Amino acid sequence: DAMVIQNPRYQVTQFGKPVTLSCSQTLNHNVMYWYQQKSSQAPKLLFHYYDKDFNNEADTPDNFQSRRPNTSFCFLDIRSPGLGDAAMYLCATSRERLETQYFGPGTRLLVL
């Protein structure tokens, strides 16, 4: 009965080769978030969607893009991964912006 699902759990890509990470939710929440978490650090918000409204954080590199084709799914696209983009990528959802965030299990990205 997983509520926030991320696929794949592990992703290996080559330097510069585009990669897409997937998140889906069964909660029918309005807000979906993408975080980047590097080893031994706190999650760092990249961007979020409120319904179809995209909200980018000021310091998120242009290399990171996102798509939300419907309420249930949200994708993180990394156009040209660098070695510094190796991290755990976490998807989270909340019913409304000021409500509790629920995280998925994460996708660990390795860049070779």
Next chain:
Amino acid sequence: GENVEQHPSTLSVQEGDSAVIKCTYSDSASNYFPWYKQELGKGPQLIIDIRSNVGEKKDQRIAVTLNKTAKHFSLHITETQPEDSAVYFCAARLSSGSARQLTFGSGTQLTVLP
């Protein structure tokens, strides 16, 4: 913007003892304070949260206290068990404006020794 400091960064306790993790926040307009537990290789899991109109909240062995005047909040785990071993993150969120997102502390690695 909001800034959250978390201490200690690592904490080891004997099984059965209590563990306390403390966080301070900078913006008095913050009104929501969740705690997340993250096990190795997994996503953060919400374990308890508190809003600024409440001073204390308990859920079985876990409690959170909030001191709005001093701008700090703490996580208390009693009767610790080995499965409590994980990284714990505190967070704070402002109540209004564009800065509605969570600001996380730097995390505490809790180890419960059997």
